[in-house]
Amino acid sequence: MTSPHFPHTETASAELSQVTLQYPKGPAVLERLDWQLLPGQVVGLLGRNGAGKTTLLEALLGLREPDAGTVRLFGQDVQHLDDAARARIGYVPQHSDLFESFTPAQLLAYFRSFYLRWNTAKVEGLMSRWDIRPDQPIRKLSGGQKQRLSIIRALAHEPDLLVLDEPVASLDPAGRRDFLRELVGEVLDRGATVVFSTHILSDLERVAFNVAFLTQGRIALQAPLDELLEQVRAFTGSVTEMATLMARLGTEPLKRTPLEAGRERVLARLPADAHLPAGVAVDRVNLDDLFAELT
Numbered sequence: 001m002t003s004p005h006f007p008h009t010e011t012a013s014a015e016l017s018q019v020t021l022q023y024p025k026g027p028a029v030l031e032r033l034d035w036q037l038l039p040g041q042v043v044g045l046l047g048r049n050g051a052g053k054t055t056l057l058e059a060l061l062g063l064r065e066p067d068a069g070t071v072r073l074f075g076q077d078v079q080h081l082d083d084a085a086r087a088r089i090g091y092v093p094q095h096s097d098l099f100e101s102f103t104p105a106q107l108l109a110y111f112r113s114f115y116l117r118w119n120t121a122k123v124e125g126l127m128s129r130w131d132i133r134p135d136q137p138i139r140k141l142s143g144g145q146k147q148r149l150s151i152i153r154a155l156a157h158e159p160d161l162l163v164l165d166e167p168v169a170s171l172d173p174a175g176r177r178d179f180l181r182e183l184v185g186e187v188l189d190r191g192a193t194v195v196f197s198t199h200i201l202s203d204l205e206r207v208a209f210n211v212a213f214l215t216q217g218r219i220a221l222q223a224p225l226d227e228l229l230e231q232v233r234a235f236t237g238s239v240t241e242m243a244t245l246m247a248r249l250g251t252e253p254l255k256r257t258p259l260e261a262g263r264e265r266v267l268a269r270l271p272a273d274a275h276l277p278a279g280v281a282v283d284r285v286n287l288d289d290l291f292a293e294l295t
């Protein structure tokens with residue numbers, strides 16, 4: 001089944017359609033959510049704490065079964081993936097339970113036994129570049145080193161879909177973005193799909209080519225970050241003026257915020273060739289504005 005909200009041009013790495021998921025006694029965390037991830041896409045999943053990012057990634061991987069809707073990976077129902085499709089997935093959970101008494105070398109040897117494909121040269125290169133000694137017990141590693149080891153484990157079999165839940169949470173702020181860039185570089189050249197969640201905006205700059213905003217149980221918007229920063233504007237005026245303006249520009253409001261005295265602030269894409277009527281108040285937006293208004 002294809003999602004109604006995305007063009008279907010090639011087999012998606014992941015496709016969620018009308019997914020609803022609710023924990024017992026809680027409100028629905030995901031609500032009729034549509035989402036598509038294509039080969040070659042790097043997507044930063046943005047949402048406030050508690051918005052449902054972990055839940056969404058777990059549903060995407062088939063670790064949580066939705067109450068309604070479908071999840072397909074590489075065109076297959078996630079609950080019935082064949083072994084070949086399963087081997088194409090890499091996952092770094094927010095809190096990895098690494099085997100604390102193992103050494104990194106033992107851990108990697110263990111995981112290697114599950115995969116036909118395993119890039120030893122890459123593993124060894126990353127271990128030395130990211131400064132992880134292969135022969136000391138994992139419990140002696142720092143939080144950041146454990147996170148890096150967990151990422152190496154997930155990269156080693158060269159997955160076509162790499163899912164990372166807050167992958168840099170244990171790293172210091174200075175290193176976060178550089179590390180993410182390097183990580184993304186590792187997978188991009190193979191045309192893989194990478195999705196990572198974060199609530200820290202600076203992680204995304206120059207890393208995530210696409211951003212997806214999760215709010216109120218849905219992906220409110222997914223688009224290339226530079227395109228959003230280039231095209232999206234905040235318009236202010238009376239409700240009637242705004243309705244006329246949107247019709248005239250042929251664009252859809254992304255977010256409408258009521259102001260005093262019958263006025264509103266409307267976030268929308270400004271088409272490249274559009275002529276704005278005189279007197280319209282318009283501002284550029286940055287990533288902080290987008291996050292504040294869309295999540």
Ligand code: ADP
Binds near residue numbers: 026029053
């Ligand atoms: P995020 O990753 O964006 O911080 P989560 O997916 O962890 O969000 O959580 C989304 C919502 O679901 C939160 O309100 C959280 O309290 C709730 N939640 C998460 N896991 C469970 C669970 N196992 N049981 C009940 N509620 C949960």
